[in-house]
Amino acid sequence: MSDLLGIGYSGLKAYSRALSTIGDNIANAQTPGYARRRLDMMEAASGSDSVFYRGNVNPGGVEIRGINRSVDAWLIEDSRISGGDSERSATRLGWLDKVEGALGDDANGIKTGLTKLFTTADQLTADPSNQTLRSQFLQAADDIASGFRTVAGQLGKMADGVEGAASSSVDQFNANLNALEQINIGLRKARPGSTNEASLLDERDRLLDKLSSQAGVSPTFDNNGAVTLRASGSGDLLVGGGAVNPIAVTAAADGRLSYSIGGAPLAISTGSLAGLSEAANHVADQRASLDTMATQFASQLNAAHQAGTDANGNPGAPLFTGTSAATLTAAPLTPDRVAAANASGSNGNMLALGAMRGANDPEARWSGHLASQAQTTASARAQDAAAATRADASAAARDGVSEVDLDKEAAELMRFQQAYQAAARTLQVARETMQTLLSSI
Template identity: 75%
Template sequence: MSDLLGIGASGLRAYSRALSTIGDNIANAQTPGYARRTLELQENQAASNMPLYRSSIKPGGVQITGITRSVDAWLIADARVSSGDAERSGIRLDWLERVEGALSDKSNGISTALTKLFTTADQLSADPSNQALRAQFLQSVDDVASGFRTAAKQLEGMADGVAGAADAAVDQFNTNLSALEEINVGLRKARPGSTNQASLLDERDRLLDKLSAQAGVTATFDQHGAVTLRATASGDTLVSGGVVTPIAVTAGADGRLSYSIGGTPMPIATGTLAGYAEAANHIADQRAGLDTMAMQFANELNNAHQAGVDDGGNPGAPLFSGTSAANLTSTGLNPSQLAVGNATSGNGNMLAIGGMRGAGNPESQWAGHLASQAQATASARAHDAAAATRADAASAARSSVSEIDIDREAADLLRFQQAYSAAARTIQVARETMQALLAAI
């Protein structure tokens, strides 16, 4: 009779825990990073005089062996790698699109100003004394300089923005490293197979997902599930044996980013941190290219203008001053100081300036620069689309193992409810039988 009561009691304990586990699954069906949990049950064998002989072992109910999480280590690793690639390409594309916008004619008007300048030069060659055309030419010079300054200022702001975003991302990365070590401490204390351990493992995996999306990391686990974390590209240890080693980011004078750990340079090839580094490199290249083009154009036009003479017969003065796109300005000449003619004719210099149009002229060079940026952006967009598709597929494959199927949970809920009722009925039968035996004495 005591065996019957023990069997019923073990069933109540086991199926109550199973119902609680299913309730957790249903409640967390939409919780990111939650892995489906399953209560592992096995037959509880009662004592026997001959324990090595199966037929002599009497059943003693059911016992709980622990809670398991529905996860696939390979699918998780693949999802993390693809997530890091997608984050890197997404960050890079975002900033390349901003650079493309900063260089566009809608943003700075450089293309329009260049076209207007050479068109006005052609018009002045036909009507060299026209004061309105002269003023229009000088205004075009000022518009070109203003356009280069606007583009340079926007690119400088983007460089600062990338550096600030990278600094915030590094802070968050280091915070996640510290949080991961706290989870390690909890896992080493948690009872194997417990709900607490499963919750800690879920949080561990969520943190590893975030860290993988931020930078390439490689995780190894001990018998408790605690993590030793290393940087994938360099092999540097980030979390190990209770020690957390944070990383740092430094922005150079040109805005390029470099990461380090313990003062040693640390390469990062994937994740948001890699995306910020690549974006910073691209912006730095565009700033240098903008300076080169601005000064090349200013020098060419200054030389061309200084080859002519103004209305007073004086050599033409420089049209531009400055040492970079950021400080390029027009010299503020008045219409009478415009060197329209040269030593041979009253419109010869404007003819020469108008003749600068053609292969390799400032207009075509600037158009080629914009086309190069557009091509880089289009390439980044295609790469981002491919990386996002792969990341989505890897995430879906991972979720197919870990996600909660409400229909399956409902079926299990009904099954364990019936098992719980059966266990309760077993205890009731034992009680009624015992009462009947006592009443018969």
């Protein structure tokens, strides 16, 4: 005869554990990285059964096999890959937006200054001796030089900002590597199917999500769930065999970033660290282009101004000094030293200056540079939108398997409450039966 007390006890134990598991699910429904858990149960072998043979009708209670997490390894990996791509594009776009803002006329006034310079030159052709217009001409030159210095300063600060962000991200990345190794140690000691093991696996996946969002990583798992982590592409070992190999970042003189591991170069093509590297390259390119434009601009306008003569008949002096955008400065000239005249007349040099306007004049080149930056930013914004959509879709597919559905948990809660009550009733019936049998003796 089956042991009713044993059957009832096993039911109480199993369904109590199941209710506790559902309680954990409900409590962590909004916890990032938490994977829904379920208790795996099976029919217990009765006295006349074995693990190889079970009778058709001979109940023996219920056994707890352990806690299972609702996860799909393929969906998790896909979510990490798409998430890393999204972080890369979002990080890059953030800095490109800042560069576009720094180059914009509202931030530096270069475009307005160039327009004012040529407009004032046109006005001087009609009234070359006008002291007010001459002063305005020199003020426009000073505004342009000041604008170039402003942009150079802002781009320099951006380069420092990108370097600082990369250094901070690398420190966090290395801290996550160390934390992952501690999780590995815990997983090797955890009892299979235990709540502790499930919690460690959740934390392991959270750390892998963070690491994947920072850089490309490739994990493999042993039978305990402990992870060996390598850098994607290069295959460099990051975590494994009880060792942690941190990465490092170095900034060149122009702000470009390079990553390394153990002193050897490390190529990172995804995640926020890749986005920071691309942003650093873009800022460095913009700084170099700005210096080139400032030098060409000063050289072109200096040559044009020196081709004329001032109000005192002296040769025109350079309008600008400096060898880079950061050092570009308007020469301290008085209104009388504006070279408005040339051999053809008192306004000849201003006419020649106005004739510079065209496809290759400073004003057009600066407008073209702004348009190129705007196009680059727009392209980055479109890439970011596509990557974000892809990441959201992958995350939704992953959550469809792993996330907690409160309606489903409520239904399961009622089911196991009733099962618990049935197990308790089994114990009560067994006790009453034994009391009846004993009282009849």
